[in-house]
Amino acid sequence: MKQVKALVFDVFGTVVDWRSGVAREFASFLPAHGRPDLDPFALADSWRKLYQPGMEECRSGRRPFTRLDVLHRESLEKVLAANNITGASEGDLDHLNRAWHRLDPWPDVLLGLSRMKRKYFLAPLSNGNIALLANMAKRxxxxxxxxxxxxxxxxxxxxxxxxxxxxxxxxxxPEEVCLVAAHNGDLRAAAKAGLSTAFVARKTEHGEGQAIDLSAEDPWDWVGTDFVDLAAKLGCS
Amino acid sequence: MKQVKALVFDVFGTVVDWRSGVAREFASFLPAHGRPDLDPFALADSWRKLYQPGMEECRSGRRPFTRLDVLHRESLEKVLAANNITGASEGDLDHLNRAWHRLDPWPDVLLGLSRMKRKYFLAPLSNGNIALLANMAKRxxxxxxxxxxxxxxxxxxxxxxxxxxxxxxxxxxPEEVCLVAAHNGDLRAAAKAGLSTAFVARKTEHGEGQAIDLSAEDPWDWVGTDFVDLAAKLGCS
Incomplete structure (x- = not known):
């Protein structure tokens, strides 16, 4: 067994259920802005669809590194414009943009992490910015x-x-650090950089019809059914 | 009263008693390396004396930003050489260098912070690096x-x-962030940058004969006798 000292976690999808959380906030925003006809989950998916393209501008070097709160705000404005939602105040937009600061963990997360914390150093390794991740953690x-x-x-x-x-x-x-993620692609990149790897499937991250990341696609160092199971496999009971 | 949302803390001296902690580690290192005659507190002071000059190289631009663990290691080697202490293994040196990761808080800190945490966002604003501060906090x-x-x-x-x-x-x-520090100079710089300020005296940080920072030298926004008293003055009981 590798000598892992720190567990670092993908957050959106792995630790928190971003889709339900963002949809919950749209469910109160949309009626208040004259569009009760729109599906909050569809808007959450549209917003998330602009996530990778926004970061890709920074990865490619076309744009200097820009924190996710700013990218989220830009993509939110595109989603609202595409759906003809106008007239939201700056305060309303800022509050909605911070929906990502108020996401809830999957039900197994707090128990699993409290067990892992006794033996390992724990930190998010997320594309979310510090304020987002810290506000989420405090809440x-x-x-x-x-x-x-x-x-x-x-x-x-x-x-x-x-x-x-x-x-x-x-x-x-690198090998003393283990990435925990529900996404095989994230783990592949981590493994290539020399990190240890652990997979936990989140089969409803994208809703009921999810077609990707339903199981471990490579021989990751650990595979858990959830965070409590993973804690046990990592020697934390 | 200013609308403060986050309390950020100077750490060495304000949160933890660096001098006793570093001296404690020298007290076991020195006899093991043939120098039981040397005063552990004097070595702690010598090490700390190289702290500001090390950072000044980075502040001045003569050297790119370099994390404190590296600066500490360089200054430790100077202190050992100046005292003719030779032959310490790489493992011994690395362990001693991480004495700064193992410092203990002053007795009022944990109770005070646990009260402040209910109402404020809490973070260190220290010249210590992330691993140092995080290892200290976990321990x-x-x-x-x-x-x-x-x-x-x-x-x-x-x-x-x-x-x-x-x-x-x-x-x-900036004004929504309040620096808590036992050092008037740190608070002056924070105030100049627009932050709110709180002072707590640590009258034995430098030992019994301490001559500096015994009291608030400017009208800081808050002054507490310790962290528990400051918590009360910040509305956390």
């Missing part, structure tokens, strides 16, 4: 030991720098 | 909401960027 009492991720290392996953610089910030070797 | 159960400081903003206090970029990482206005 949901997620017991991180530090708030890491794209912003402190100024690189978006799956760029290798996002994984390698995070290990460096922790003063650990 | 001592300091309940930070995020690990901030010089490393994520790539600037050493009292550079204005250290304060301003920290507020930006928190997505707050």
């Amino acid at each position: 949901a009492m997620i017991p991180w030991d530090a708030i890491l991720g794209a912003e402190p290392v100024q690189a978006y996953k799956p760029q290798p720098e996002a994984y390698l610089r995070t290990a460096e910030l922790l003063a650990l070797k | 001592a159960m300091i309940p930070w909401d995020a690990i901030l400081g010089a490393e994520p903003v790539q600037a050493y206090k009292p550079q204005p960027e250290a304060y301003l970029r920290t507020a930006e990482l928190l997505a707050l206005k």
